[in-house]
Amino acid sequence: MAAVTALRKAPQAAQSVAVEISGVSHAFDLGGSRLPVLDSIDLSVAAGEFVALLGPSGCGKSTLLRLVSGLEQPSSGKITADGSPIDRPDPSRILVFQDPTLFPWATVWSNVATGLDARGVLAQQRAGVDAALDLVGLRAFSGAYPHQLSGGMAQRAALARALVNDPALLLLDEPLGKLDSLTRLSLQAELVALWRKAGFTAILVTHDVEEALLLSSRVIVLTERPARIKAEFRVERPYPRHRDDADLVILRRQILATLGLAT
Amino acid sequence: MSNAIETLDGGAANSPASLSGLQQAIWTNGLLAAAAWAAAALVTVGLPDVVPWGSAGLFAAITAGGAAVFAALAFIVRRLGRTGDAIVHYGPWFIAIGVWFALWELTTAKLGWLPKPFFSPPNGLLNVYVAEAPRLLVCIAYTLRLWSLGFVSGVVVGYAAGVALGWSKRFSYWGMPILKLIGPVPATAWIPCTFFFFPTTFAASVFIVALASGIPVTILTSSGVAAVNRAYYDVGRNLGAPNWYLISKIAVPASLPHVFVGLFMGLYYSFAVLVVAEMLGAKFGLGWYIQFQTAYSGYANVYATLVIMSLICAGIVKLLFVARDQLLNYQKGFI
Ligand SMILES: Nc1ncnc2c1ncn2[C@@H]1O[C@H](COP(=O)(O)OP(=O)(O)O)[C@@H](O)[C@H]1O
Ligand SMILES: [Mg+2]
Numbered sequence: 162m163a164a165v166t167a168l169r170k171a172p173q174a175a176q177s178v179a180v181e182i183s184g185v186s187h188a189f190d191l192g193g194s195r196l197p198v199l200d201s202i203d204l205s206v207a208a209g210e211f212v213a214l215l216g217p218s219g220c221g222k223s224t225l226l227r228l229v230s231g232l233e234q235p236s237s238g239k240i241t242a243d244g245s246p247i248d249r250p251d252p253s254r255i256l257v258f259q260d261p262t263l264f265p266w267a268t269v270w271s272n273v274a275t276g277l278d279a280r281g282v283l284a285q286q287r288a289g290v291d292a293a294l295d296l297v298g299l300r301a302f303s304g305a306y307p308h309q310l311s312g313g314m315a316q317r318a319a320l321a322r323a324l325v326n327d328p329a330l331l332l333l334d335e336p337l338g339k340l341d342s343l344t345r346l347s348l349q350a351e352l353v354a355l356w357r358k359a360g361f362t363a364i365l366v367t368h369d370v371e372e373a374l375l376l377s378s379r380v381i382v383l384t385e386r387p388a389r390i391k392a393e394f395r396v397e398r399p400y401p402r403h404r405d406d407a408d409l410v411i412l413r414r415q416i417l418a419t420l421g422l423a424t
Numbered sequence: 425m426s427n428a429i430e431t432l433d434g435g436a437a438n439s440p441a442s443l444s445g446l447q448q449a450i451w452t453n454g455l456l457a458a459a460a461w462a463a464a465a466l467v468t469v470g471l472p473d474v475v476p477w478g479s480a481g482l483f484a485a486i487t488a489g490g491a492a493v494f495a496a497l498a499f500i501v502r503r504l505g506r507t508g509d510a511i512v513h514y515g516p517w518f519i520a521i522g523v524w525f526a527l528w529e530l531t532t533a534k535l536g537w538l539p540k541p542f543f544s545p546p547n548g549l550l551n552v553y554v555a556e557a558p559r560l561l562v563c564i565a566y567t568l569r570l571w572s573l574g575f576v577s578g579v580v581v582g583y584a585a586g587v588a589l590g591w592s593k594r595f596s597y598w599g600m601p602i603l604k605l606i607g608p609v610p611a612t613a614w615i616p617c618t619f620f621f622f623p624t625t626f627a628a629s630v631f632i633v634a635l636a637s638g639i640p641v642t643i644l645t646s647s648g649v650a651a652v653n654r655a656y657y658d659v660g661r662n663l664g665a666p667n668w669y670l671i672s673k674i675a676v677p678a679s680l681p682h683v684f685v686g687l688f689m690g691l692y693y694s695f696a697v698l699v700v701a702e703m704l705g706a707k708f709g710l711g712w713y714i715q716f717q718t719a720y721s722g723y724a725n726v727y728a729t730l731v732i733m734s735l736i737c738a739g740i741v742k743l744l745f746v747a748r749d750q751l752l753n754y755q756k757g758f759i
Contacts, residue, residue, distance in 0.1 A: 276663035
């Protein structure tokens with residue numbers, strides 16, 4: 162796809178990055194008491210891998226992604242990207258939130274351009290913004306405001322806002338969680354296609370076992386809060402995958418059983 | 425069922441339909457407005473004055489002119505498109521204004537129920553504009569100068585302070601308690617010490633207006649900046665935005681709706697203190713003029729000036745509304 166090549170032309174360095182999470186624990190201050198959220202998480206994600214995190218609501222999945230993005234520092238333990246510690250947010254690692262969090266006062270184009278604008282490189286890379294919009298099929302809505310978009314379009318715009326920076330690591334926090342099932346299906350397929358073409362490393366938080374199986378090469382199941390790693394499943398099926406794939410059906414039953422939802 | 429009956433009826437009775445069509449083409453309220461304005465003109469020239477006020481002929485000419493315009497509009501307004509629709513919308517107001525002019529003229533100049541000098545007929549106010557135009561124009565200029573210097577400086581300083589208070593913990597640590605102490609004090613209460621601190625009374629007046637408009641802007645801006653969704657900052661930081669970018673491209677636009685609330689409040693406060701500020705030994709200005717004329721029982725002049733002030737204030741408020749609608753255009757979907 163032409164759009165993908167245009168994105169690739171961006172001068173940023175690494176295509177993908179290996180993430181090493183070692184002994185990470187995290188707790189929040191709740192007015193005096195401490196709320197432990199993550200409990201000694203160890204996880205290696207290889208460069209270019211697509212890992213899915215599954216776990217009960219409120220167990221600490223979003224927190225883990227925020228730590229990996231560098232927006233927050235863990236209470237203890239270490240997180241590295243290609244060996245160097247992650248101690249601040251960086252546009253090579255981009256977190257896509259569950260809410261699109263587009264700026265309501267800016268057009269879709271300006272929203273997608275935010276990262277380039279903030280780093281002062283927008284003038285040289287305006288074509289990149291158009292390419293990213295093409296990629297998510299929103300070129301025609303460049304001049305629209307976020308409130309004029311449907312939920313799925315807004316989520317696509319948020320994805321374009323991340324991709325335009327050519328991230329080496331894409332952190333997806335239930336990005337499709339609020340969408341209707343048809344939009345979900347098409348965006349899942351688009352995500353896989355994007356990842357396979359662009360080659361970044363991806364960590365996806367989801368509460369949907371099927372989604373995890375369709376997208377990822379490894380599914381990590383977390384426990385209740387404070388989250389520990391409970392189980393790990395390799396998904397060694399070729400892409401694009403089909404939800405009725407016999408192996409995936411078996412895996413799904415195993416994962417649901419691990420989550421305590423045996424059928 | 426009833427629909428079918430109506431259609432049948434409409435087909436049968438042809439002439440009543442064309443009659444109502446004619447009524448549709450004529451704007452009845454326009455004719456009524458013309459009658460009311462003509463009545464005002466007739467009352468003004470046709471009845472003897474209890475007390476003469478001047479400019480009666482001019483006032484009668486203006487109201488008669490108005491009557492002629494409404495009479496003409498009654499026949500053509502339907503063909504004027506959107507402007508015509510707007511005129512039709514205000515039809516009842518035009519009638520009411522004509523009636524009001526006629527009654528006002530009757531009760532003051534003609535019957536003397538509302539006596540001189542406390543009341544004045546409409547031509548009395550008109551006479552003030554005719555006789556005092558040069559002086560009033562100078563006063564308007566002085567008032568606008570005082571107001572714009574005070575309001576603009578108050579808003580600029582107040583906005584900057586508000587952004588700093590909302591953004592920086594250290595600013596807020598020192599600034600918030602001070603703002604909470606100063607904020608509720610009416611700006612005019614500072615008049616005694618402003619005379620001590622400012623070299624001229626004009627500077628002191630500007631300061632009072634600035635204070636009145638700046639404080640609400642500061643309060644609303646700081647709370648607006650502090651209330652910006654944290655997730656927007658996370659997005660910005662994640663995309664590599666430095667602090668100045670987070671402030672200017674995220675905090676500032678995100679807090680704009682709050683800022684406008686502060687601006688409207690500041691606007692009203694600034695008008696309220698304007699008259700008081702102009703009483704501080706000023707030599708010109710609408711507030712000064714009102715005070716001066718009150719002292720000499722020139723109530724017609726006072727009323728005439730009040731009309732000017734309310735028109736100016738309403739005009740400025742309207743301008744701010746237009747600016748807000750332009751800048752917050754993106755919100756259309758939410759409101
Ligand atoms: N900034 C915060 N301060 C205090 N508690 C928080 C904060 N962020 C998250 N938590 C708490 O941490 C726990 C895990 O949250 P989160 O990581 O969002 O869970 P989820 O797995 O649903 O994404 C929740 O109980 C939440 O209330
Ligand atoms: Mg979450």
